[in-house]
Amino acid sequence: xxxxxxxxxxxxxxxxxxxxxxxxxxxxxxxxxxxxxxxxxxxxxxxxxxxxxxxxxxxxxxxxxxxxxxxxxxxxxxxxxxxxxxxxxxxxxxxxxxxxxxxxxxxxxxxxxxxxxxxxxxxxxxxxxxxxxxxxxxxxxxxxxxxxxxxxxxxxxxxxxxxxxxxxxxxxxxxxxxxxxxxxxxxxxxxxxxxxxxxxxxxxxxxxxxxxxxxxxxxxxxxxxxxxxxxxxxxxxxxxxxxxxxxxxxxxxxxxxxxxxxxxxxxxxxxxxxxxxxxxxxxxxxxxxxxxxxxxxxxxxxxxxxxxxxxxxxxxxxxxxxxxxxxxxxxxxxxxxxxxxxxxxxxxxxxxxxxxxxxxxxxxxxxxxxxxxxxxxxxxxxxxxxxxxxxxxxxxxxxxxxxxxxxxxxxxxxxxxxxxxxxxxxxxxxxxxxxxxxxxxxxxxxxxxxxxxxxxxxxxxxxxxxxxxxxxxxxxxxxxxxxxxxxxxxxxxxxxxxxxxxxxxxxxxxxxxxxxxxxxxxxxxxxxxxxxxxxxxxxxxxxxxxxxxxxxxxxxxxxxxxxxxxxxxxxxxxxxxxxxxxxxxxxxxxxxxxxxxxxxxxxxxxxxxxxxxxxxxxxxxxxxxxxxxxxxxxxxxxxxxxxxxxxxxxxxxxxxxxxxxxxxxxxxxxxxxxxxxxxxxxxxxxxxxxxxxxxxxxxxxxxxxxxxxxxxxxxxxxxxxxxxxxxxxxxxxxxxxxxxxxxxxxxxxx
Amino acid sequence: xxxxxxxxxxxxxxxxxxxxxxxxxxxxxxxxxxxxxxxxxxxxxxxxxxxxxxxxxxxxxxxxxxxxxxxxxxxxxxxxxxxxxxxxxxxxxxxxxxxxxxxxxxxxxxxxxxxxxxxxxxxxxxxxxxxxxxxxxxxxxxxxxxxxxxxxxxxxxxxxxxxxxxxxxxxxxxxxxxxxxxxx
Numbered sequence: 065x066x067x068x069x070x071x072x073x074x075x076x077x078x079x080x081x082x083x084x085x086x087x088x089x090x091x092x093x094x095x096x097x098x099x100x101x102x103x104x105x106x107x108x109x110x111x112x113x114x115x116x117x118x119x120x121x122x123x124x125x126x127x128x129x130x131x132x133x134x135x136x137x138x139x140x141x142x143x144x145x146x147x148x149x150x151x152x153x154x155x156x157x158x159x160x161x162x163x164x165x166x167x168x169x170x171x172x173x174x175x176x177x178x179x180x181x182x183x184x185x186x187x188x189x190x191x192x193x194x195x196x197x198x199x200x201x202x203x204x205x206x207x208x209x210x211x212x213x214x215x216x217x218x219x220x221x222x223x224x225x226x227x228x229x230x231x232x233x234x235x236x237x238x239x240x241x242x243x244x245x246x247x248x249x250x251x252x253x254x255x256x257x258x259x260x261x262x263x264x265x266x267x268x269x270x271x272x273x274x275x276x277x278x279x280x281x282x283x284x285x286x287x288x289x290x291x292x293x294x295x296x297x298x299x300x301x302x303x304x305x306x307x308x309x310x311x312x313x314x315x316x317x318x319x320x321x322x323x324x325x326x327x328x329x330x331x332x333x334x335x336x337x338x339x340x341x342x343x344x345x346x347x348x349x350x351x352x353x354x355x356x357x358x359x360x361x362x363x364x365x366x367x368x369x370x371x372x373x374x375x376x377x378x379x380x381x382x383x384x385x386x387x388x389x390x391x392x393x394x395x396x397x398x399x400x401x402x403x404x405x406x407x408x409x410x411x412x413x414x415x416x417x418x419x420x421x422x423x424x425x426x427x428x429x430x431x432x433x434x435x436x437x438x439x440x441x442x443x444x445x446x447x448x449x450x451x452x453x454x455x456x457x458x459x460x461x462x463x464x465x466x467x468x469x470x471x472x473x474x475x476x477x478x479x480x481x482x483x484x485x486x487x488x489x490x491x492x493x494x495x496x497x498x499x500x501x502x503x504x505x506x507x508x509x510x511x512x513x514x515x516x517x518x519x520x521x522x523x524x525x526x527x528x529x530x531x532x533x534x535x536x537x538x539x540x541x542x543x544x545x546x547x548x549x550x551x552x553x554x555x556x557x558x559x560x561x562x563x564x565x566x567x568x569x570x571x572x573x574x575x576x577x578x579x580x581x582x583x584x585x586x587x588x589x590x591x592x593x594x595x596x597x598x599x600x601x602x603x604x605x606x607x608x609x610x611x612x613x614x615x616x617x618x619x620x621x622x623x624x625x626x627x628x629x630x631x632x633x634x635x636x637x638x639x640x641x642x643x644x645x646x647x648x649x650x651x652x653x654x655x656x657x658x659x660x661x662x663x664x665x666x667x668x669x670x671x672x673x674x675x676x677x678x679x680x681x682x683x684x685x686x687x688x689x690x691x692x693x694x695x696x697x698x699x700x701x702x703x704x705x706x707x708x709x710x711x712x713x714x715x716x717x718x719x720x721x722x723x724x725x726x727x728x729x730x731x732x733x734x735x736x737x738x739x740x741x742x743x744x745x746x747x748x749x750x751x752x753x754x755x756x757x758x759x760x761x762x763x764x765x766x767x768x769x770x771x772x773x774x775x776x777x778x779x780x781x782x783x784x785x786x787x788x789x790x791x792x793x794x795x796x797x798x799x800x801x802x803x804x805x806x807x808x809x810x811x812x813x814x
Numbered sequence: 815x816x817x818x819x820x821x822x823x824x825x826x827x828x829x830x831x832x833x834x835x836x837x838x839x840x841x842x843x844x845x846x847x848x849x850x851x852x853x854x855x856x857x858x859x860x861x862x863x864x865x866x867x868x869x870x871x872x873x874x875x876x877x878x879x880x881x882x883x884x885x886x887x888x889x890x891x892x893x894x895x896x897x898x899x900x901x902x903x904x905x906x907x908x909x910x911x912x913x914x915x916x917x918x919x920x921x922x923x924x925x926x927x928x929x930x931x932x933x934x935x936x937x938x939x940x941x942x943x944x945x946x947x948x949x950x951x952x953x954x955x956x957x958x959x960x961x962x963x964x965x966x967x968x969x970x971x972x973x974x975x976x977x978x979x980x981x982x983x984x985x986x987x988x989x990x991x992x993x994x995x996x997x998x
Contacts, residue, residue: 102974116917210975210983227975234977254978261976262983269984270898288963296971296985299935303925304898321961325954328966332918339836339918340953342972343985345925345965352927356898 072220076416078427079434084412085755087438091408092762095223095231099409100766102230107400107742109337110451117333126326128455131391134318135381141317142372145284152287154350154368158314162192162430165373169276169309170197172369176307178203178273182265184291184298185209186278187225187394188311191417191430192373194276205276206268208297210261217244223410224419226335226396231409265297275301279312280331280393282370283321287348290324292331294342304356306364308349311371314378315390321346327393330453334395380429385464389425391454398422398448398458403714403743404441407762413441421448421458424465433472439465441759443747444618445714446655460663466620470495478535488616488624495621498537502749503619506611509584512547520546539757545585545792552578552587556594556606572688573603575644577636577678579653581788583609589803593649593681596809600688600699605644610635613664614656618748626664633661633670636678646678649805651786652748654680655715680716680786681805682724696731701813706734707781709774711767711790711801714743725784725804732811737774741767744785746793761796768797775799782807829916829949830993836919840969841981842989846946850882853943853994857889857908860941860990864905871901871937872908873929878943878994883910886943907937907986911944911967912960914991917952918968921991925963934967940986942967946996 075087091099114120134141146156155172159165173181181203183189195216198205207216211229215222218240222228232240238251241260251257277298281290289310291298302308318324324346332338350368380386399405399420402413410419415435418426424439442462449457473479473496483493486500487507493500501508512519522528529540538544550558574597582590590606597604610632613625636646648654657678665671679687689696696702708729712722722738729736745763750756771783771794785791785801794801834844847853861870872890874883890908909930913922921942925931934940950956953966971985981987 098977105974208984210973214975229975232977237977254976254980257976258973258980258983265984294972295975295983296935297983299931299965300984303932303935322957325957328953328957338840338968340915340920340966340968342840342968342970343965344953344968345963346957347925347963347965351925351963353925353931354927354929356901356932 072223072411075411076221077435078415078437079432084437084440087412088408088756088759091231091412092758095409095411096407096762098233098236099223099231100406102227103224103400103406103409106226106336106396107406110334110397110400111337113333113337113339116339117329123326123330124453124455127330127393127453128391130318130323130326131454135315135387135390137319138314138317138381141284141319142314145282145287145317145370148284148287149368149370152348152350154287154370157369157371159371159373159375162373162375165192165311165371165375166194166197169194169311169371170201170203172307172309173198173203173274174201176273176367178307180268180272181205181274181276182208182268182272182301182305183212183276184278184293184301185212185228186276186311187222187417188278188313188373189276190222191375192311194311206265206272208265208269208301209293210258210295213261213265214240217241221411221416222419223414224396224399225394231411269300269304272305274307274309275305276309276311277301279310279316281324281327282312282317283324284317284319286321287370288321288324288346289349290327291343291345291347292341296343299343299345302345302347302349303351303353306355307367307369309369309371310349311373314372314374331393331395334397334451334453376430380425383429385461386425386429388456388461389422389429391456392422392426393454395453396420397451397453398456401447401451401742402442403445403447403741403745403763404443404759406742407759408441413438421462422456425461428465433465433468436465437469441756443743443750445743445747446659446718447714447742449659449718457663460660463617463620463622467492467622470499470620488621489627492621492623495619497535498753499619499621501536502752503616503621503624505615505749506580506584509547509580513549513551513584516547516549533754537754538752539754541757542752543792543795547584548587550587551609552583552590553606553609555587555591571643573605573644574647574684575605575607575636575639577607577646577648577653578609579648579650580609580611580615581650581652586788586791586803589649589805592803592806592809593647596681596685596805596812597647599812599814600685602688607639608635612653612656614652615749617656617660617664622664629656629661629664633665633667633674637670637673640673640677645684646674647681647684648678649681649786649803650788651680651713651716651719651721654678654721655719658719680719680721680724682728683721685808686724686727696728699814700732700808700811702732702734702811704733706732707778708734708736709739709771709778709781709783710736711739711744711771711783711785711794713785713787713790714747716786728808739767739770741770744787744790744793746789748789751789751793760793764793764796767794768799771799829951830946830995833914833916833919833949834993836917837969837991838919840919841972842919842969842991844991844993846993846995848995850879850885850994853882853992854885854889856992857886857941857943861889861906864939869900869904870906870908871904871933873933874910875912875924875926875928875930877910877912877948878945882943882994901932901936904937906939906941907933907935908941908943909934911942912948912964913956914944914949914993915951915953915956915966916949918966920953920966920968922956922960923965923967924960925965931965935985938982938987940967940970940989941992942990943992943994945994
């Protein structure tokens with residue numbers, strides 16, 4: 065036990081009750097600052113690097129195709145690789161299980177009389193728990209990657225796929241080394257610590273009989289390993305000791321050496337934001353490279369073993385959803401671009417071996433489903449989706465895991481009762497109460513509005529909030545936004561405006577979607593959108609308020625979401641067919657129409673029609689003005705130098721819908737500052753949940769700081785946020801943000 | 815976590831400039847030289863710059879003109895077949911390279927039956943002599959062009975694991991690329 069109250073190992077396996085909440089506490093109190101600094105540096109550098117790749121999207125397509133082909137032909141490729149390795153004089157072993165793999169490797173070490181083994185970073189070796197097996201047999205094993213070295217000294221599991229110890233600050237590493245090694249000189253800088261570790265390890269490289277490495281990829285036609293690193297410890301591990309054992313999952317095989325090219329060009333930018341890391345080796349062992357003789361002239365030949373492990377991967381390959389995880393090239397882009405991961409890292413947002421958004425599927429696939437419980441920390445914000453070099457839809461993986469975990473909830477009376485009345489299909493009735501409640505938000509909201517006077521008062525009563533916290537797990541510190549007494553649809557009916565406007569621009573017809581959030585919680589922004597569109601002479605109709613499935617989806621209630629999506633999509637498609645454009649005000653709905661509906665709806669035509677004919681209000685405005693050659697200045701009163709702080713909603717960014725806002729504001733001569741955070745931390749229901757409130761606020765902290773700093777300099781400026789939950793998150797710090805539609809409506813000059 | 819701003823060449827003649835910028839961004843020193851004599855002079859100066867008495871390890875894969883190789887071997891003093899203990903003490907490792915990569919500022923070092931790979935790895939200061947004509951635009955071109963094993967070397971070894979970016983870990987701490995400019 066070190067200085068922690070809870071040791072990270074104790075909370076690694078998230079199938080244990082309360083492990084996740086204990087891990088979040090540990091991470092927020094001890095690891096958060098270092099994780100945030102390191103992941104955000106990676107993330108910033110990645111954004112900078114990918115714009116330097118002129119054909120970034122093509123490379124991603126190519127990488128995706130290669131992985132798809134490889135996974136489809138995996139059994140043949142394994143056979144081919146075995147022939148090639150053995151033909152080159154190497155040894156090949158396919159391990160079905162973790163136990164088989166570690167036993168084989170330990171046996172090989174013993175056969176070669178190894179007393180000392182050097183290892184380079186291999187997440188797969190963590191998965192098969194190799195080190196304890198070697199140590200049990202009296203073989204000394206030394207981790208040579210400096211991050212793995214820290215973890216070996218601290219006896220912790222990795223917290224990140226690329227930077228396994230990035231939860232350690234320099235100060236904590238110094239303290240750890242002081243305690244364990246009691247060095248003669250203090251180790252007070254990164255240079256001191258690096259020199260200390262390097263000097264200890266250099267001897268080990270020269271002594272070791274066996275070097276164990278992983279492999280980023282393996283080419284079946286030549287047996288070539290692709291090895292990516294910066295410290296040169298992999299090069300030493302694979303070339304200095306006479307025996308080299310490479311360990312990799314079977315999913316790392318690609319057909320040809322030439323297939324490595326797009327991965328070589330993608331992995332550095334995606335992982336650390338470097339075009340190439342210091343060393344990218346393409347080697348086909350056993351090497352012809354001369355072995356440096358020992359001074360005592362012990363003559364040995366080189367030997368090479370390739371150990372491929374299955375350990376659940378073939379089962380993952382048969383699983384229509386988990387198969388996606390096998391595409392992963394372990395670059396960590398999804399971890400670094402995840403707001404929740406940036407706040408807690410992989411000891412909370414991770415399991416025994418794998419971490420982050422992609423980690424849940426791996427823990428479930430190579431272990432058991434309950435170990436993936438940390439995938440609850442994926443809020444579905446989608447910021448990782450455009451970052452993945454092999455186009456894995458990570459939020460969808462986690463939604464599916466959530467659905468499967470929901471089904472394993474032990475049944476209880478309140479669950480059964482709510483389940484029966486909830487608008488979900490039978491198989492989803494057993495989901496936890498909290499998920500059933502949030503997943504049926506549209507019912508709550510409808511009743512909330514109908515009884516607004518009573519409901520709003522009730523939500524402020526302490527006892528009720530305590531009850532809500534105890535039963536549903538809604539954190540009592542979170543304000544519940546008041547329900548309006550009239551919904552958007554009721555307001556619109558009152559105005560009796562429907563159809564009253566003459567269409568000035570022939571053929572331009574907008575069907576404004578009254579989503580649940582806008583209709584029941586924030587009708588003002590819907591009204592603003594209606595006024596905006598009508599002022600421009602556009603014929604507008606307001607839709608019925610149908611649930612889209614967003615709430616259900618976020619709780620893993622996929623079947624309920626599917627049913628709602630089918631209803632909403634077929635309703636909207638009738639309008640599309642009659643020439644209406646669908647316009648949305650809530651970014652999460654736009655995201656749904658463009659992305660998630662592809663997952664839940666089978667009708668391709670419907671999905672494409674909705675995706676292509678749905679526009680965010682700002683996107684529609686920009687395109688409308690362009691179509692009719694109307695300058696922005698003609699319809700809006702621009703105030704030169706108007707100060708705007710724009711917080712971009714996560715799904716708005718993924719859908720690239722914020723570009724339109726920037727165009728409008730720039731034409732108006734406004735000075736816009738944008739938030740840099742990937743997500744506000746609220747993420748729909750996430751920030752309301754008792755277990756995640758602290759995490760949600762920790763994520764929000766950075767946004768709050770950015771806004772406060774800007775506000776100090778721009779006291780008269782306007783703060784804009786399109787997402788209703790972003791607005792609510794900001795309101796936690798009494799920061800009032802309005803929807804861009806309201807801002808634009810107030811500046812209409814027509 | 816190495817911060818790098820990479821540039822892309824606009825015109826063919828800019829390739830060396832861009833290569834130089836990108837390599838320098840990774841922490842390497844790039845010295846462009848006209849003619850073999852200048853290269854030799856630079857190598858001599860580099861060796862002298864190191865502390866007196868430190869060893870020079872040299873190995874070549876034949877990616878330079880024969881005459882230049884001959885003189886480089888003479889300067890280095892022909893340390894071939896060192897023991898592990900000796901190799902680990904060498905201060906300078908001098909090699910040639912089969913290619914350079916403009917987009918990343920890398921050099922391409924063969925991993926074959928020669929000593930080039932080990933020499934480029936075990937020393938504290940890696941010195942690479944590269945012909946300008948061997949510059950390729952991007953990493954994929956090297957994979958296409960060379961069917962045998964190699965390593966892309968991009969700057970000295972580095973880590974961010976100890977809480978700050980540190981150059982010089984298990985591999986070279988510093989790197990110098992001497993480019994022999996094309997004859998015009």
